[in-house]
Amino acid sequence: MTEPHAGPGQVVVKVAGSGLCHTDFTVIGRDLAYWKSNPPPFTLGHEVAGWVEEVGSGVTNFRIGDAVAIAPSWASCGRCHMCRSGDENHCLYQKGIRAAGVGFDGGHAPYILVPDARFLVPIGDLDPVQAAPLTDAGITTYTAIKSALPRIWPGSTAVVIGAGGLGLYAIQFLRLLTGARIVAVDSSDARLKLARELGADDVFAGGPDAAKQIRELTGGIGAAFVLDCVGVDATLATGVTALSWGGRLTMVGAGGGSAPFDFFQMPPGAELTTSLNGGNIALQEVIGLAALGQLKILVDRYPLSAAQQAYEDFEHGRLVGRAVLMPGQD
Numbered sequence: 353m354t355e356p357h358a359g360p361g362q363v364v365v366k367v368a369g370s371g372l373c374h375t376d377f378t379v380i381g382r383d384l385a386y387w388k389s390n391p392p393p394f395t396l397g398h399e400v401a402g403w404v405e406e407v408g409s410g411v412t413n414f415r416i417g418d419a420v421a422i423a424p425s426w427a428s429c430g431r432c433h434m435c436r437s438g439d440e441n442h443c444l445y446q447k448g449i450r451a452a453g454v455g456f457d458g459g460h461a462p463y464i465l466v467p468d469a470r471f472l473v474p475i476g477d478l479d480p481v482q483a484a485p486l487t488d489a490g491i492t493t494y495t496a497i498k499s500a501l502p503r504i505w506p507g508s509t510a511v512v513i514g515a516g517g518l519g520l521y522a523i524q525f526l527r528l529l530t531g532a533r534i535v536a537v538d539s540s541d542a543r544l545k546l547a548r549e550l551g552a553d554d555v556f557a558g559g560p561d562a563a564k565q566i567r568e569l570t571g572g573i574g575a576a577f578v579l580d581c582v583g584v585d586a587t588l589a590t591g592v593t594a595l596s597w598g599g600r601l602t603m604v605g606a607g608g609g610s611a612p613f614d615f616f617q618m619p620p621g622a623e624l625t626t627s628l629n630g631g632n633i634a635l636q637e638v639i640g641l642a643a644l645g646q647l648k649i650l651v652d653r654y655p656l657s658a659a660q661q662a663y664e665d666f667e668h669g670r671l672v673g674r675a676v677l678m679p680g681q682d
């Protein structure tokens with residue numbers, strides 16, 4: 353294959369790790385209409401870290417060999433209010449959802465061309481294979497929780513629905529950033545066990561009883577914050593039913609579900625919101641936490657040549673952590 357070369361302001365990164373994400377399945381074709389602004393072909397992989405291989409003219413703040421993680425909001429303009437606030441993920445001028453590995457060539461390859469050096473975050477001594485999933489799974493939950501912090505007071509209850517690739521980070525961020533009681537909801541006993549190990553105080557099996565159990569646990573008040581990492585009708589129903597008055601439910605799982613926005617079915621004063629990905633500064637902060645040893649990052653490592661196997665293991669729920677492809681290991 354031909355290697356990419358860095359034009360002015362651009363950087364080529366030698367890929368150490370490129371994570372698999374549920375989004376890849378929708379990009380591959382489960383729901384192509386959703387991604388029609390991103391016609392194939394392009395290389396998948398939007399959770400990428402590695403080493404700077406080549407810098408284009410004008411790039412002075414990175415050197416060849418620097419270990420870096422790649423922030424994914426490549427379609428952000430860099431100059432609107434959202435971008436200047438550090439919320440490149442919610443840039444006002446990006447057309448559709450486009451990112452590394454979603455419309456642009458991503459990281460499931462030996463090298464990746466990063467269109468602007470502003471998307472690189474130095475990772476120092478952190479293992480780039482471990483850093484890879486932080487660039488999406490990490491910052492998505494971090495950003496959703498950070499913006500909800502004024503709603504999550506010490507002693508309140510925060511619920512994470514789905515204790516998988518996203519939720520296991522969410523539990524850790526809630527532990528690190530809030531004084532809330534943390535509840536995890538999932539259909540898998542193995543994942544609930546992991547959730548407890550990573551900081552969940554209480555765990556419940558997913559299903560129709562989960563909301564009632566959360567309500568009982570909170571003396572009838574409900575949860576101040578619910579993070580739905582699945583996003584199907586059933587999990588949203590659980591989330592709305594478990595939510596306290598004035599609580600916030602944030603959906604980060606792109607499961608395609610919906611919930612009625614109804615005056616009498618919603619808890620009064622509650623907020624329902626979505627959150628897509630995270631900005632460059634969020635990645636810098638999450639990398640900072642990881643560098644301090646504060647984050648447990650579970651990865652299942654595969655050589656790039658085993659990509660098919662990795663996707664099959666992912667699809668059939670055989671992963672413990674996040675699957676990460678390692679192009680250098682073939």
Ligand SMILES: [Zn+2]
Pocket residue numbers: 373374375376398488489
């Ligand atoms: Zn993703």
Ligand SMILES: [Zn+2]
Pocket residue numbers: 428429430431432433434435436440443444445446
């Ligand atoms: Zn912008």
